Amino acid sequence: MTTQQLISEIRRKNSFLCIGLDVDIKKIPSFLLNEEDPIFEFNKAIIDATHHLAVAYKPNTAFYEAYGLKGWKSLEKTIQYLNANYPEIYTIADAKRGDIGNTSSMYAKAFFEDLGFDSVTVAPYMGKDSIEPFLAFEEKHTILLALTSNQGAFDFQTQKINNTEVYKTVLETSKSWKNSQNLMYVVGATKAEYFKEIRKIVPTSFLLVPGVGAQGGNLQDVCHYGITKDIGLLINSSRGIIYASNDLDFAEAASREAKHLQAQMEEIINGL
Numbered sequence: 034m035t036t037q038q039l040i041s042e043i044r045r046k047n048s049f050l051c052i053g054l055d056v057d058i059k060k061i062p063s064f065l066l067n068e069e070d071p072i073f074e075f076n077k078a079i080i081d082a083t084h085h086l087a088v089a090y091k092p093n094t095a096f097y098e099a100y101g102l103k104g105w106k107s108l109e110k111t112i113q114y115l116n117a118n119y120p121e122i123y124t125i126a127d128a129k130r131g132d133i134g135n136t137s138s139m140y141a142k143a144f145f146e147d148l149g150f151d152s153v154t155v156a157p158y159m160g161k162d163s164i165e166p167f168l169a170f171e172e173k174h175t176i177l178l179a180l181t182s183n184q185g186a187f188d189f190q191t192q193k194i195n196n197t198e199v200y201k202t203v204l205e206t207s208k209s210w211k212n213s214q215n216l217m218y219v220v221g222a223t224k225a226e227y228f229k230e231i232r233k234i235v236p237t238s239f240l241l242v243p244g245v246g247a248q249g250g251n252l253q254d255v256c257h258y259g260i261t262k263d264i265g266l267l268i269n270s271s272r273g274i275i276y277a278s279n280d281l282d283f284a285e286a287a288s289r290e291a292k293h294l295q296a297q298m299e300e301i302i303n304g305l
């Protein structure tokens with residue numbers, strides 16, 4: 034999906050919500066455990082109940098890899114279900130990959146070609162030659178970690194080298210890489226006060242913003258400096274939406290939580 038198609042979907046739905054499919058088998062309703070593939074059945078019900086409120090879904094691959102081959106199968110079925118039934122939805126493989134060039138090429142092939150995701154999250158610290166194999170897929174987006182939502186972000190990302198914070202160097206340097214127009218960046222919702230600085234470096238890039246909901250980030254604070262004329266944000270919530278209930282009404286409850294965020298987004302868009 035192109036950036037322009039994503040923007041059109043955001044406008045059509047008045048939503049820049051991304052729902053994180055971080056499925057922990059211990060947290061899903063127990064009646065689903067009788068199914069052959071409980072994780073896929075859970076995802077399918079959540080997607081069917083929320084697809085009109087969200088523009089993107091982001092399975093974090095850790096939650097699938099943890100169950101071995103069976104988990105990978107659930108991931109594959111989930112992305113196939115999304116692509117077949119809701120092709121207008123933007124998909125993000127949250128895998129946080131990145132390695133020497135030939136290895137990165139294989140990661141890119143796995144997520145873009147084999148699984149068919151629109152984008153993948155990558156870590157920047159192995160530098161240009163570890164990211165350009167992802168960017169070589171010109172119809173896909175590569176989402177680079179810039180300033181993450183966790184406490185550990187202060188260990189390296191905000192530290193200064195040559196008087197510049199490392200996350201700013203990541204943003205600035207990555208702009209010179211081949212096909213950098215297909216980069217997006219991860220910035221945590223818990224770091225709302227940094228968005229003003231970030232927008233000075235990447236004024237129009239899309240930012241994937243996790244950390245609303247369970248991690249306590251605030252939508253309005255993020256939008257204050259983060260939003261652009263084309264919105265430029267994908268706000269992710271995982272646990273806050275998908276575990277709203279673990280009873281028979283789990284999908285309905287997820288939809289209620291998604292609606293709550295989408296309604297706030299609509300108000301923000303209308304106020305621009």
Ligand code: OMP
Pocket residue numbers: 053055093127154180181182183219220221243244245246247248269270271272273
């Ligand atoms: P919740 O806290 O349950 O909404 O989940 C957040 C999701 O976003 C998880 O899949 C995290 O791995 C991911 N995430 C962060 O929480 N912080 C970051 O800085 C980056 C990510 C990410 O790349 O998506």
